Amino acid sequence: MHSQPLHTPRxxxxxxxxxxxALPAITAAxxxxxxPTIGQEGKDVIWVPTPQALVEKMLDMAKLTAKDxxxxxxxxDGRTVITAAKRGAQAFGVEFNPDMVALSERTAAKEGVAxxxxxxxxxxxxxxxxxxTVVTLYLLPSxxxxxxxxxxxxxxxxxxxxxxxSMDDWQPDQTENVEGxxxxxxxxxxxxxxxWRWNGSGSGPKEFQLKLRQQFQKVDxxxxxxxxxxxxxxxxxxxxQLTFTVLDASGARRDFSGRVSGNSIQGAVKSLAGxxxxxxxxxxxx
Numbered sequence: 209m210h211s212q213p214l215h216t217p218r219x220x221x222x223x224x225x226x227x228x229x230a231l232p233a234i235t236a237a238x239x240x241x242x243x244p245t246i247g248q249e250g251k252d253v254i255w256v257p258t259p260q261a262l263v264e265k266m267l268d269m270a271k272l273t274a275k276d277x278x279x280x281x282x283x284x285d286g287r288t289v290i291t292a293a294k295r296g297a298q299a300f301g302v303e304f305n306p307d308m309v310a311l312s313e314r315t316a317a318k319e320g321v322a323x324x325x326x327x328x329x330x331x332x333x334x335x336x337x338x339x340x341t342v343v344t345l346y347l348l349p350s351x352x353x354x355x356x357x358x359x360x361x362x363x364x365x366x367x368x369x370x371x372x373x374s375m376d377d378w379q380p381d382q383t384e385n386v387e388g389x390x391x392x393x394x395x396x397x398x399x400x401x402x403x404w405r406w407n408g409s410g411s412g413p414k415e416f417q418l419k420l421r422q423q424f425q426k427v428d429x430x431x432x433x434x435x436x437x438x439x440x441x442x443x444x445x446x447x448x449q450l451t452f453t454v455l456d457a458s459g460a461r462r463d464f465s466g467r468v469s470g471n472s473i474q475g476a477v478k479s480l481a482g483x484x485x486x487x488x489x490x491x492x493x494x
Contacts, residue, residue: 242307244285250305255284258346258371262386263288269382269393270342270367272297279337281345281355286312286327288344293324297342301327302335338362346371360424364398364468365447378424381446397425398448398468406490410479413438413456418490433457450475464488 248255258266266288272278274296280288283301285308292299293316303309309329316325328335333354337343343359343366345352352375359368360378370392374380380392401422408414413433418440420429431440431454439455450473451465466475471492476485 242311244308244311250282253282253348253351255305255308256346257284258288259387259389260287260291262371262389262391263291265384265386266344266369266371266391267292267295267342269384269391270344270369272342272367276341277339278342278344279340281332281337281343282347283312283327284308284346286315286325289325289327290316290319290321292342292344293321294319297324299325300337300340301325302330302332302337303327304329304331341366343368344370347373349373349376352376359394360396362396364396365449366396368394368396370394379426381425395425395447397422397445398450400427400445400450400468403493404473404490405493406488408488409486412460412462412479416454416490418452466490 244255246256270276272292272295276292276297278289278292278297278299280292280299280301283289283303286301289299289301289312301309301312303312306329309327312325312327313322316322316327340362343362345355345368347355347370352370352373356375356378359366372390374392375394378394381395382393384391384393399422400420402420404418404420406416408416415434417432418429419431420427420443422445425445427443427445427450429440429443431438433454433456436457438457441453441455443452444450448468449465450468451463454462454464461480463478463480464475465477466473466488473490475488477488478485
């Protein structure tokens with residue numbers, strides 16, 4: 209019987225076919241064995257995981273519930289997304305490293321939240337997360353600033369929580385420390401700068417004009433009552449909720465609260481003169 213020389217084309221074809229069959233199993237084994245290393249290089253930052261205790265605190269600060277849509281930008285090994293999913297939220301991680309994405313998906317499946325925790329292999333600056341109600345991140349200050357215009361255009365009331373790094377002159381609404389690490393919370397403010405006008409009811413001034421200046425969630429301004437200056441006090445903006453107090457020339461006080469929606473505000477006004485609560489609405493003139 210004649211043996212086939214090892215260098216013939218038929219042998220090499222068979223060899224290549226066998227290798228091709230084995231590659232998926234080899235790749236799968238390599239994927240399952242993938243273990244990230246603290247400090248490893250990423251696209252924009254090195255990978256350093258957020259301690260689990262701080263992950264829990266960040267989600268507490270955001271008041272995350274099962275009604276929320278959560279995005280973690282630069283999700284790493286997926287721990288923040290998985291924790292949010294365990295709290296019932298629909299959670300998404302955006303991660304540039306495909307090995308990290310695969311690791312996160314395996315962990316989510318193992319933890320029983322694969323249906324709630326989804327991972328996107330992509331660039332945080334190219335991914336649409338505009339439907340999020342909660343955003344978490346652990347990025348460098350320069351990246352936070354690059355993201356800031358996008359975050360400020362999100363729906364007012366969206367909660368943003370950052371591990372370690374701030375947003376420059378956008379001051380946080382809350383700061384917490386856990387095990388020597390810091391987390392910052394911002395609530396995306398509604399844009400309220402401009403001139404607002406409305407008519408009063410009952411006794412007192414009939415025409416109100418409110419001129420507001422805004423720097424992020426910090427707001428101040430002036431008020432006119434029937435064309436005369438009044439006193440504006442305690443202006444506070446929390447997401448789309450605006451509250452302030454107006455005093456007229458006689459010292460009569462009115463406390464306003466309302467929800468901002470585009471160029472309108474609707475809410476209630478309380479007069480301490482005994483007339484009780486009444487509805488009020490204002491329109492932005494410019």
